[in-house]
Amino acid sequence: MTGTPEKHAENWDLRHADFNDNDFLYDVYSVMRGNGPFARTDKPFLPSNPEGAWVAVGYAECVQILQDWEHFSSNPTPEGAERLTGDLVITLDPPRQQKFRKVLNPYFSPARMKALRPEIGTETDRLIDEFIEDGAGDLAEVAWRQPGIVFFKFLLGMPVDDVPLCVELTDTALNGATEQDRMTAWGGLYRHLHDAVTARLDQPPRDDMIDVLLAAEIDGEKLAFGDVVSNAMLLVQAGLETTASAMSFAYHYLATNPAERDRLIAEPDLLPRAVEEFIRFAGSIHGIPRTVAKDVEVSGCQFAPGESMIVNYASANRDEQQFPDADRCILDRRENRHLGFGAGVHRCLGSNLARLEFQVGLERVLTRMPDFILAPDRQAKFHGNSVTRGFRSVPVVFTASERSR
Ligand code: HEM
Numbered sequence: 001m002t003g004t005p006e007k008h009a010e011n012w013d014l015r016h017a018d019f020n021d022n023d024f025l026y027d028v029y030s031v032m033r034g035n036g037p038f039a040r041t042d043k044p045f046l047p048s049n050p051e052g053a054w055v056a057v058g059y060a061e062c063v064q065i066l067q068d069w070e071h072f073s074s075n076p077t078p079e080g081a082e083r084l085t086g087d088l089v090i091t092l093d094p095p096r097q098q099k100f101r102k103v104l105n106p107y108f109s110p111a112r113m114k115a116l117r118p119e120i121g122t123e124t125d126r127l128i129d130e131f132i133e134d135g136a137g138d139l140a141e142v143a144w145r146q147p148g149i150v151f152f153k154f155l156l157g158m159p160v161d162d163v164p165l166c167v168e169l170t171d172t173a174l175n176g177a178t179e180q181d182r183m184t185a186w187g188g189l190y191r192h193l194h195d196a197v198t199a200r201l202d203q204p205p206r207d208d209m210i211d212v213l214l215a216a217e218i219d220g221e222k223l224a225f226g227d228v229v230s231n232a233m234l235l236v237q238a239g240l241e242t243t244a245s246a247m248s249f250a251y252h253y254l255a256t257n258p259a260e261r262d263r264l265i266a267e268p269d270l271l272p273r274a275v276e277e278f279i280r281f282a283g284s285i286h287g288i289p290r291t292v293a294k295d296v297e298v299s300g301c302q303f304a305p306g307e308s309m310i311v312n313y314a315s316a317n318r319d320e321q322q323f324p325d326a327d328r329c330i331l332d333r334r335e336n337r338h339l340g341f342g343a344g345v346h347r348c349l350g351s352n353l354a355r356l357e358f359q360v361g362l363e364r365v366l367t368r369m370p371d372f373i374l375a376p377d378r379q380a381k382f383h384g385n386s387v388t389r390g391f392r393s394v395p396v397v398f399t400a401s402e403r404s405r
Pocket of ligand 1: 066074089090091097101151234235238239240242243246279284285288313339340341342343345346347348349350351353354
């Protein structure tokens with residue numbers, strides 16, 4: 001550790017090497033919240049503002065900002081806008097943003113999700129089959145591959161063989177060591193999706209999200225081709241790493257807390273609540289920027305047009321004012337209005353899908369390898385000083401059993 005929590009709290013830098021330790025990052029958040037609801041960073045990790053940004057770290061302030069899109073716009077600053085490749089649902093404000101959501105929403109409806117449950121079970125089983133007979137395996141493989149396979153195969157309409165490349169490009173784009181690495185990976189992902197969408201232009205329509213975007217009309221106009229590609233790219237990015245890192249965290253937690261694992265097996269009705277708690281606790285997203293659009297005051301602090309604000313969902317989710325015993329993962333936590341999926345007009349479009357993938361991912365592992373524990377002779381690998389944080393390896397041992405097919 002090169003800095004104290006107090007030092008890091010003065011100028012938060014999520015990519016700092018010290019934050020490869022998850023507990024330490026949350027110690028820093030605790031100091032930041034103790035100093036007041038808004039901290040500063042001169043190293044915003046997404047294209048934002050060369051002058052740095054405010055960081056909202058308290059739960060109440062984050063909720064207020066997320067619900068007030070008229071003062072806290074999702075439009076980027078001019079510096080951020082230069083890097084955008086199209087009109088994205090996540091960087092628009094209502095009313096246009098709501099029209100984009102209307103296009104995509106039916107794909108995430110509860111009925112559609114319910115119908116997917118058996119398919120997700122089969123895909124998860126297939127991944128577990130790769131090591132179930134060995135009595136040893138890596139649960140990070142399930143966490144990192146299952147969401148991509150499910151999303152590409154059943155919703156987006158991209159070949160499943162593309163998943164590893166897209167996961168790798170997304171990962172480097174978000175977490176690459178240098179700005180150059182990250183920009184190159186963004187470019188690679190854009191080109192890949194550009195080619196995939198172009199190939200679809202000559203094919204008969206199918207019932208998937210790429211076709212829905214290609215056919216969509218907003219205010220009587222079809223979406224520009226670049227907007228179709230950019231939104232497909234957003235979906236890939238939003239849907240893969242977030243779910244994967246939270247699920248990897250849950251597998252690690254259960255592999256190192258066998259009593260909690262046994263409790264979930266004995267009380268399967270707890271699963272939905274446990275998934276919410278894992279999402280609160282694992283902290284998939286540490287911040288997404290807003291731009292101040294009009295003079296505004298929040299909790300006695302004044303903000304002026306053009307300033308950047310990073311909403312730190314992960315810190316808000318550990319705010320003791322909202323979550324008693326916030327630094328404990330309590331699988332049956334009752335009051336859990338976490339901000340893991342955000343709030344307000346941009347609340348996560350894929351939350352129903354993420355919850356389902358997560359629940360089925362846990363259910364299948366708990367059913368098929370009920371005594372799994374962290375392999376005593378191997379180390380789990382956590383990747384932390386990055387935008388998405390989770391385990392890249394969760395080596396486990398368990399009683400071997402048969403493949404599902
Ligand atoms: C555990 C998994 C996930 C977490 C923690 C998560 C978190 C979030 C958060 C915090 C936001 C709000 C962003 C903002 O305030 O600007 C968001 C938006 C979004 N998420 Fe997720 N997400 C997850 C999974 C998914 C999945 C599986 C998909 C789709 C495949 C998805 C698609 C989206 C989209 C399209 C938006 C933008 C919505 C809008 O701007 O109106 N997410 N997500």
